[in-house]
Amino acid sequence: MTTESPEKLLSPVLSAFWDDPRSWTLETYRRHDGYQGLRKALAMDPDDVIAYVKDAGLRGRGGAGFPTGMKWQFIPQGDDKPHYLVVNADESEPGTCKDIPLLFANPHSLIEGMIIACHAIRSNHAFIYLRGEVVPVLRRLHEAVREAYAAGYLGKDALGPGKDLEITVHAGAGAYICGEETALLDSLEGRRGQPRLRPPFPAVAGLYACPTVVNNVESIASVPALMNKGKDWFRSMGSEKSPGFTLYSLSGHVARPGQYEAPLGITLRQLLEMSGGMRPGHRLKFWTPGGSSTPLLTDEHLDVPLDYEGVGAAGSMLGTKALQCFDETTCVVRAVTRWTEFYAHESCGKCTPCREGTYWLVQLMRDIEAGKGRMSDIDKIDDIADNINGKSFCALGDGAASPIFSSLKYFRDEYEQHITGRGCPFDPARSTVWADSGDGTDNAHPEVKA
Structure with missing residues (x-):
């Protein structure tokens, strides 16, 4: 452990001026080295930009941690097809709350990163797929894009003579499944958001069947500082x-x-x-x-x-x-039940393991939480989760199985307490886990009737 104060461990880059008045404006962003990384990137060959980001070791910040430069490198060149960049801003994972604050306070970091990425993959049109419920962020994004057009960072000759660049901000209709990149592309094309069968992968046939890079907000927003301050600084x-x-x-x-x-x-x-x-x-x-x-x-x-x-x-x-x-006041079974209900509700229904598996997980988890389950139900939910994990069309099924597996690994005794105690031990008002005298009175809490 370091002897320095804990705050010395922080490294504010994206959040460096979130507390500035009007942090979201182009004027404020320029005062903090805004668009300096773009100037350096546009002076480089597109392939050199890809190699630079790859050498820096930037990994995707949206979940899987796939190397960003390598994802850009997958885009075929000389194919005479339009290339697209799509930014996934459909942040809807329970507990996840980083991209929306970033876009609200510092949208120009994303726009600058998008312009650099478009230069690198030779794209002339980029899209931001934003969760439609966050209207204040939508408005700030529209204003930031307008400022970028007015300043010449977007529009005609933005990437050099004869190289125009357009950015479209699209508000999604609100579905967790649209955070999956191929379901997002279907939604962006105007269809129902459902995962696509792969291959072909988006890098070959993505948006409008053209080569497409799909990146997370934070991944792209990290690129300007990397380009401006250098890969050695980033790797430090x-x-x-x-x-x-x-x-x-x-x-x-x-x-x-x-x-x-x-x-x-x-x-x-x-x-x-x-x-x-x-x-x-x-x-x-x-x-x-x-x-x-x-x-x-x-x-x-x-x-x-x-x-x-x-x-x-x-x-x-x-x-x-x-x-x-x-x-320690939190009931693991209750928390996992709520998460499982979320995944069952958000399942698109395209594949059987996820559609049926999450439904039956919810039924069994609710019974266990309410004290109506049997000991065999514990192995049954483990078996159902195993039949979903790695066998569904996309990662939603894997996500639904993860809380089941891990909670059984560390807190199996808590599941058993719900069954043997006929209710939740963390809620005395609903539980009979306390010593029962047989007359319907809870000895530990006489005021609570069984």
Whole structure:
């Protein structure tokens, strides 16, 4: 552990001036080196930009951590087809809340990154697919795009003589499945948002059957600082295989929830020190490293490095860095039931394992939570989750199975308590887990009737 103050571990780049008055304007962005990275990128050959981002080690910040430069490199060149860049701003993973604040406070970082990416992949049209419910962000994005057009960063000759660039902001209708890149492309084309069969992959046949790069908001917004300050500066942060800075979204039963921008590899223990720890009088019980679709971890994982390799070695995924922290008052069965209900509701229904599996998981989880389950139901939900995991059309099924597997691994006894105690031990008003005298009175809480 470092002897420095916890705040010294932070590395504000994307969030450096979120607290400035009118941080979202072009004027403020320019005062903080805005569009300097673009100037350097446009002076380079497109292939050199791709190689530079690849050498810097920037990995996708949307979940899987795939190398950004490598994804750009997959776009075929000389194919005489339009190339498209699509930014996935359909942030809807439970617990995830980094891209929307970023777009609200600093939209020009995304626009500059998009222009650099379009130069690199030789694209003349880019799209931002935004969750339609966040109307204030939609308005700020429209205004930022208007400012970029007025300043000449977009529009005619934006990428050089004869190289125009257009950006379209599209408001999605609101569906979790549209966060999956191929379902997003279908939705953007005006069809029902459902995952596509792959191959072909978007890099070959994406939007309008043309080569397409789909990147997360934070991935693209990180590019301008990388280009401006250099790949060595970028690699000076984080770990060897997971370099750079990122936004950690700390939420739940913590004293000071919020966005903490730090190098990859910081630990939850260090982040909790900065945020004042868990709420007074309580301790950490379990947490998610990357939203509800990543296997949950416990207090024994407080010192796991929060990078792709460290979290993977601990049996989970870094995902979106949505650190949801729950204290000892939280019922694991109840939390997993709510997540499972979410996945069942958001399943597009295209494939049988996810459509049927999530439905039956909800039925069994509700019974267990209410104390109506049987011991055999515990193995049954494990079996159903196994029949979904890796067998569904897209990763939604895997996300639904993750909380089931991990909660059974660490808290199987809690599931058993719900069954043997005929209710939730964390809610005395609904539970008969306390000593029962046989007369319908709870001995530990005489005022509570069984």
